[in-house]
Amino acid sequence: MSEREEDGTAEVPVVLTYRYTTEDFRETERALWRVIVRQRPLLYLGTIFMLVLLFVDLTPATVLISVGAVLQVVSIIGGTHAHVQWLNRESEKHGEFRAKFDAAGMGITTALRNDAFGWSDHSHYTETTNLFLLVRLGTMKPADFAPIPKRGLPDPADVDRLRALLGRHLTRV
Template sequence: MNTNDEAVRRDERTVELVYRTSTADVARALRARDAHTAAGRRRRWAIPVAGTFGLGVGVLEMVTDGAVTGPALGLVAAGALLWMITLFGPRLQARAFRGLLEKAGETRAVVDGSGVLVATASSETRIGWAAQPTYAETADAFVMLSDDKGAVAMTVLPKRGIQAPADADGLRALLDANLRRL
């Protein structure tokens, strides 16, 4: 028996989740992270504002000059790209993880008083509460976040992986007891 199994047994209150992490899970987690971190909130307004500015100045220059020139076209293209990043950024970032998610296969997460043990086909990781001291709840998942500026580290616990309906409240209680809810 390894030490992670012993750590799980120490606390009587445990919740087990079994799921396959999807790119949609990752995209929703990225959106939740952006909604709950200062850096994410800045990105959520700064990128569209810059995109709108680029589009507006580029189109205005084309209209006033009466010609499509390189700089004006560049501003329009940059503005359109920034809007594409705003609309599809989390989904595109999540797609970058598709191969890793497929390789990981089924995930088993055990949440107890000492933290979260996440085991996949290729790895096992113990995440203590101090490593990701905050969490956000979405309609589909609990998302644990690190407390650095951009919340770089995060753990997604999809609600569909909860084994018994009553375990959702148990998981929420464990997270509330050990983490700060955002």
């Protein structure tokens, strides 16, 4: 038995059980956009600058660059809906999710998988009304975020325990 376990200061794991819903993934996409915009404001300011430049200087180069910027924004918005639908289909294959958070990190168990992630696998987290979103900033690939629905917690007081645990190991954005 470790010294922390003997004196009662060891972290008690937080365990959740849930099934994802389409609304979970919609909320995840909205939260991801807020995180990305906060982390990369120059990308979005540059797009706005190019659109303004289009109205000031109608040279072929600015028109081409501005059209590219608009197409990028449109593909992102259109891709969001498709991404939400894909995430929902994939999560249905897994059925019920069981997540366990402790001092070592997070473990996720489903009918198809059993994965463990250390705290270094996600650098930041954000919180919405209905979920916690763990993210790894800098890459934003599908494996670099994990939505955790609060409704999966057995007791409303566990929301505060999970928030405190995340706050000890990750940076809030």
